[in-house]
Amino acid sequence: xxxxxDFIAEKVRVMPFSGIRKFFDIASEMExxxxxxxxxxxxxxxxxIREKGIYNLEKGRTVYSSNSGxxxxxxxxxxxxxxxxxxxxxPKDEIIVTVGASESIDLAxxxxxNAGDEVLVPEPSYVSYKPCVSMADGVPVVVNTKxxxxxxxxxxxxxxxxxxxxxxxxxxxxxxPTGAIMEEGDILSLAEFLKDKDILVISDEIYxxxxxxxxxxxxxxxxxxxxxxTVVINGFSKAYAMTGWRLGYAAGPKEIMxxxxxxxxxxIMCAPTTSQHAAVEALKNCDEDVEKMRxxxxxxxxxxxxxxxxxxxDCYDAQGAFYLFPCIKSTGLSxxxxxxxxxxxxxxxxxxxxxxxECGEGFIRCSYAYSVEEIxxxxxxxxxxxxxxxxxxx
Amino acid sequence: MQNIKTExxxxxxxxxxxxxxDMAAMLGASVDEVAAAMDSMEKDNIxxxxxxxxxxxxxDKEFVTAMIEVKxxxxxxxxxxxxxxRIYLFDEVKAVYLMAGAYDLLVMMDGKNISEISSFISxxxxxxxxxxxxxTHFVLKxxxxxxxxxxxxREDDERMIVTP
Numbered sequence: 206x207x208x209x210x211d212f213i214a215e216k217v218r219v220m221p222f223s224g225i226r227k228f229f230d231i232a233s234e235m236e237x238x239x240x241x242x243x244x245x246x247x248x249x250x251x252x253x254i255r256e257k258g259i260y261n262l263e264k265g266r267t268v269y270s271s272n273s274g275x276x277x278x279x280x281x282x283x284x285x286x287x288x289x290x291x292x293x294x295x296p297k298d299e300i301i302v303t304v305g306a307s308e309s310i311d312l313a314x315x316x317x318x319n320a321g322d323e324v325l326v327p328e329p330s331y332v333s334y335k336p337c338v339s340m341a342d343g344v345p346v347v348v349n350t351k352x353x354x355x356x357x358x359x360x361x362x363x364x365x366x367x368x369x370x371x372x373x374x375x376x377x378x379x380x381x382p383t384g385a386i387m388e389e390g391d392i393l394s395l396a397e398f399l400k401d402k403d404i405l406v407i408s409d410e411i412y413x414x415x416x417x418x419x420x421x422x423x424x425x426x427x428x429x430x431x432x433x434x435t436v437v438i439n440g441f442s443k444a445y446a447m448t449g450w451r452l453g454y455a456a457g458p459k460e461i462m463x464x465x466x467x468x469x470x471x472x473i474m475c476a477p478t479t480s481q482h483a484a485v486e487a488l489k490n491c492d493e494d495v496e497k498m499r500x501x502x503x504x505x506x507x508x509x510x511x512x513x514x515x516x517x518x519d520c521y522d523a524q525g526a527f528y529l530f531p532c533i534k535s536t537g538l539s540x541x542x543x544x545x546x547x548x549x550x551x552x553x554x555x556x557x558x559x560x561x562x563e564c565g566e567g568f569i570r571c572s573y574a575y576s577v578e579e580i581x582x583x584x585x586x587x588x589x590x591x592x593x594x595x596x597x598x599x
Numbered sequence: 600m601q602n603i604k605t606e607x608x609x610x611x612x613x614x615x616x617x618x619x620x621d622m623a624a625m626l627g628a629s630v631d632e633v634a635a636a637m638d639s640m641e642k643d644n645i646x647x648x649x650x651x652x653x654x655x656x657x658x659d660k661e662f663v664t665a666m667i668e669v670k671x672x673x674x675x676x677x678x679x680x681x682x683x684x685r686i687y688l689f690d691e692v693k694a695v696y697l698m699a700g701a702y703d704l705l706v707m708m709d710g711k712n713i714s715e716i717s718s719f720i721s722x723x724x725x726x727x728x729x730x731x732x733x734x735t736h737f738v739l740k741x742x743x744x745x746x747x748x749x750x751x752x753r754e755d756d757e758r759m760i761v762t763p
Contacts, residue, residue: 223763225762229760229761232761233759233760233761238760240761243758243759243760243761243762244762244763245762247756247758331763333763381763500606500609504610504625505625507624507626507627508624508625511624511627512624554761556761560763577621577625581621
């Protein structure tokens with residue numbers, strides 16, 4: 206007789222749990238943990254958005270929407286993309302609303318990958334790209350971004366990784382966990398290199414609203430010849446503090462969107478309708494809320510970075526998302542050792558850079574989606590810990 | 600410099616106890632720069648004070664707050680300035696706003712009880728030349744003041760400790 210585990214498909218069996226999950230399991234068993242480990246905003250969803258959701262619930266608007274999402278929402282997304290990244294997408298057949306940006310990533314990969322196709326996955330990066338590629342029977346090809354380039358993706362990083370089997374490139378900027386952004390010049394060099402290549406770019410822009418230092422997010426889709434070989438993915442979780450609403454979207458050429466809708470209609474049907482109604486309000490009337498949160502993040506970012514520099518850790522000036530990625534090599538500890546000891550000895554949770562790819566070794570991800578007060582307390586403890594560890598080494 | 604000043608005001612408006620060092624770190628500026636910006640804003644009366652938002656309902660102090668709508672005749676050449684001054688110079692008066700709409704000045708004041716407020720109105724406010732009429736409203740409860748929800752409970756962070 207087969208045991209339960211024998212039913213598990215081979216490709217799932219070999220898939221490791223996320224490195225973050227292991228950490229979560231330990232940290233969540235402990236009492237009184239101070240965390241800088243969270244990948245979601247600490248703000249509440251702006252009230253106007255929540256109120257719109259409640260209103261639509263009261264009205265009983267709780268039925269399915271069309272597979273691609275409410276037309277009203279797709280129209281707003283289209284306007285948003287026009288004004289933010291200067292790209293034109295037809296609401297009718299070039300935009301699809303999904304369950305978080307996560308589903309869009311999965312759909313895009315499943316829609317384009319044939320078994321054995323290679324997908325370039327820059328690392329350190331969000332934990333789901335590689336598993337999603339594998340689940341779609343593709344082969345993830347890791348591309349390491351480098352600290353000396355401020356973790357931007359350069360042509361040099363990818364040029365030797367391209368083979369005849371390369372089907373797609375994931376472009377995860379602003380980046381979780383490094384906080385790296387791609388500026389206009391970076392995007393143009395990359396676009397120039399990709400111009401004559403048959404490689405689809407899957408551009409995960411979920412942190413696009415969160416850039417600092419006067420830098421604005423630039424999408425590779427805004428380069429005219431890249432538009433039709435790019436799938437832009439974004440969502441409401443980070444900019445509008447709507448993580449639990451599970452709402453994201455993809456935009457791109459209609460042939461690819463149509464393929465994605467096919468998978469989406471059979472697997473998901475449609476994204477939650479209440480969230481979709483609320484999201485219309487977000488896009489229509491909440492630019493100012495987003496800007497307020499962004500400015501607050503920026504202050505915390507500077508506050509936290511100064512804290513790390515003051516304790517003698519290298520910490521490059523990350524200008525996106527809400528993470529800093531300080532280097533802890535000077536402590537002599539590996540990322541995992543650092544994070545485990547910090548958790549067990551000081552009850553502070555940060556995430557090892559290696560949870561986001563092997564090249565995250567020597568770094569830790571610290572989120573500043575916390576109040577300045579909370580950040581201050583955590584920094585004080587980390588400083589104490591770093592000093593002790595350095596003393597131990599003598 | 601204008602930018603750093605605006606940022607300082609935004610921070611202080613929410614929390615006037617932030618230290619110079621913290622503000623400097625948050626703004627990526629030096630402590631001296633922040634101190635200089637604050638000095639100049641104090642001199643220019645941009646920063647008019649550093650107050651504390653108190654929920655007096657939770658204390659033993661008993662008083663009532665009144666909002667008084669005042670209709671006046673503006674004075675030649677001086678407009679409303681002189682009348683407003685005659686009113687705001689009373690210590691009892693906490694705020695005076697010039698309003699557009701059905702009346703001219705909104706006067707806010709605290710008193711030990713209703714009769715203290717009524718005595719202020721009949722003995723001090725109404726007799727002022729050019730005050731035509733008053734209409735007094737009493738505050739029953741403050742739900743939100745200066746952007747802060749008064750009775751808001753501190754909610755626990757419901758986020759999981761570590762998420763991707």
